[in-house]
Amino acid sequence: MSKPSIPQGTRDFSPAEVRRRQYIFNTLRDIFENYGFQPLETPSMENLTTLMGKYGEEGDRLIFKILNNGLHEKKEADKEKLNAEWSKVLEKPYATPVVTERALRYDLTIPFARYVVMHQNELAFPFRRYQMQPVWRADRPQKGRYREFWQCDADVVGSTSLINEAELLCIYQAELLCIYQSAFHKLQLPQVVIKINSRKLLAGIAEVCGMPELMMEITIAMDKLDKIGWEGVSKELSQRGISEDGINKIKHIIAVTGDNEARLSALENIMQSSETGKQGVAELRQTLAYHKDLASANWQAEVVVDISLARGLNYYTGVIVEVVTNAVKMGSIGGGGRYDDLTGLFGLKGLSGVGISFGIDRIYDVIEELNLFPQELATGTKVMLVNFGGANEQYALRTLQQLRNSGIAAEIYPDASKFDKQMKYANKRGIPYVILPGDEEREKQMLSLKDFTTGEQKMVTLEEVITTLNS
RNA sequence: GAGGCAGUAGCUCAGCUGGUUAGAGCAUCAGAUUGUGGUUCUGAGGGUCGAGGGUUCGAGCCCCUUUUGUCUCCCCA
DSSP, rough: OOOOOTTOOOOOOHHHHHEEEHHOOOOOOOHHHTTTOOOOOSSSSEEHHTTTTTHHHHHHHHOOOOOOOOOOOOOOOHHHHHHHHHHEEEEEOOOOOHHHHHHOOOOOOOHHHHHHHHTTTTTSSSSSEEEEEEEEEEOOOOOOSSSSEEEEEEEEEEEEETTTSSSHHHHHHHHHHHHHHHHHHHTTSSHHHHHHHHHHHHHHHHHTTOOOOGGGHHHHHHHHHHHHHHHHHHHHHHHTTTOOHHHHHHHHHOOSSSSSSHHHHHHHHHHGGGHHHHHHHHHHHHHHHHHHHOOOOOOOOOOETTTOOOOOOTTOOSSEEEEOOOOOOOSEEEEEEESSSSGGGOOSSSEEEEEEEEHHHHHHHHHHHOOSSOOGOOOOEEEEEEEOHHEEEHHHHHHHHHHTTTOOOOOOOOOOOOOOHHHHHHHTTTTTTTEEHEEEEEHHHHHHHHEEETTTTEEEEEHHHHHHHHH
């Protein structure tokens, strides 16, 4: 009656999928290590209070909350409070430690900030770490969107006093851009575009338009430019209460074209009346200058200044980036940005950082769709020994041990089943070689080695088997 | 939170305007074949047609409710 199933938005990963995912993880890990980042892991669950209020209103709703244990054991006095809070939960989107003290990790950045604050005295700043772990969102699943998915993050935090000028954070930002390019180069992802913008520029636009308080409204509308076009955006802008005059100015800003420097120059002119806006331009310019020195000519992924880029997470304060590939219809495959004072949320002032995130589940989907996984990933057991039972089984087991000692992934069929059944099993598993240790082989102290891809079979010594399989 | 589509064997799906005992391919198991797989042939097992109610002489099919999956919008990686 009840067929087994898994929760909505979660997935099993079969052996071949795990191999392909590990290929992506390993590629990223190598690059992170190569850039001097250190690994970090944090718990799957955090205290609710650590997470709430960090991701915006929508974010709070999407946090997976864990129901407290032992609610029925509460004392009568506590139960009254529990009842009061519970009815609030039933009424509206609401979360309270009284009911849910813990919640599943929503991203890797906030737990990282929490970690930095808790271990501030042990860490050497600037602290560079990478982290590859699953995160959970109580979102509605659809294509490229899961409720459990993995992020691979790299962040640098340092004290602003150490780094004298805030602009110097740009060098880290430039490094992170290089990590993106290097990673997508290694994974051979085509048509990758790294969009870069600055929250300060967005704030500048709002200022220039004379309505700084509507910055969020303006950026949300502008973010939809490539989806609904200028006509849609202008309509949305007026719906969101932007004046005719402001819309015209925004139209002007969006119309800026040319290469990155041309865009920045044009934006600089437009931003004359906004200190914040000018600062945004300067930071972008500085970042791109560092990047030029650090980048390799081989990398295909483009870095493009895109004024219409917004990002939902509300802790970003400066440069923001987002990665897309035009080769497949898919949401962004990575994103990140600069945050000032992220740790201030947890009581440690004066630390700033930059970070990036890879959405490896989407990257997987893209590579899969474009058939870009290397062929040779499908490895595993190299050779299976057929089991003929009795003395032959003993002979096979001794051979098996010697093969394994030589570093060859080998296994034996567990019982002396019919011959073709054993062969079919090996074939289905995709094991490339089979060894037949039978009467004749045992008496001669030899082994028959069959190559499943060619069908060839020859009787050779153990040493020859090892040489063949290790080549 | 709003909407579209779907739920029939382990998997992918047929099943006509409602009409005898609900089918196919793949997979599984057994045999042809007791030391030669990936090709072939034969046979077998496997279903309260997502759940509940209604209409009807009769429902896999029509109606209502419910549930699950999937896709789109919102938002995000």
